[in-house]
Amino acid sequence: MRETVRGHRVRTAAAALTAVALLATGALTGCDSSSDNRANGSPAKRRPSPTPVWDRSPDSIAAVGDSITRGFDACVVLSDCPEVSWATGSDATVNSLALRLMGAPAVAERAWNYARSGAEVSDLPAQMTQAAARKPELVTVMVGANDACADTTASMTPVEEFRTSFTGALRELRRTAPKSQVYVSSVPDLKRLWSTGRGNPLGRQIWKLGICATMLGDAEDESVQAQQRRTEVQDRVKAYNGVLRDVCAKDRRCRYDGGAVFDYRFSGDQLSRWDWFHPSKNGQGRLAEIAYRNITAVRPPV
Secondary structure, three states: OHHHHHHHHHHHHHHHHHHHHHHHHHHHOOOOHHHHHHHOOOOOOOOOOOOOOOOOOOOOEEEEEOOOOOOOOOOOOOOOOHHHOOOOOOOOOOOOHHHHHHOHHHHHHHEEEOOOOOOOHHHHHHHHHHHHHOOOOEEEEEOOHHHHOOOOHHHOOOHHHHHHHHHHHHHHHHHHOOOOEEEEOOOOOHHHHHHHHOOOHHHHHHHOOOOOHHHHOOOOOOOHHHHHHHHHHHHHHHHHHHHHHHHHHOOOOEEEOOOHHHHOOOOHHHEOOOOOOOEOHHHHHHHHHHHHHHHOOOOOOO
């Protein structure tokens, strides 16, 4: 009798272990309702793919920033020329970002330029408020040159103030237009502009009127003191670009250009013939090319 009970217990335990093994095998091989459906010839259910955060073909654009985005000195001396703006212009020879993305018929209706000549980063929150009211699919930002182009290096915008203003500008945008994408251009290499334009006698004379004195003042002076001043400006521009990159990286709908504008080697043909500082029409076209390439890229620039 004792042996029979023991045998019964062994058989029961073996059956239980077999059942557990079968269940484990089913789990390991992925046998669930979906696999049953496949066995019966029914297609497996798939989870929908998440919508990409970055839209590579936005259909409305608002631009904020400074005189570069206003096309200053590109058409007429000492005047804005927004029709040749790299961001929102309608001039076919420039082929602005808006023209490339949306086509000519849409530019007049769905491209807005809120940049202002002379603007610094502290002016950006107010411009963003205007842009946000349009609920644009894309906002372009180019700012920082005027923050470095002060009368003296001591007057340049401190880096932390620059960070506070730019962070506040994105906050203003998100308050009203949380889904708008933002493309942020790096600040141009002002030292390269000095190096390119200083060989032009007319350019040097115009620079004496006070254009970007920290970098372009005393253009022919290559003393140690002058070189140190230009290096200080260069370092400040690099620091601004670091702020633009870092703050933008915290916003999932923001894309920084990876320093593409800073790295671009502008030639004399791409500088205004009136001040040898602002982009000419040719230069505006190059800025548009850079922006379009980065905005339509599958991945953001590194």
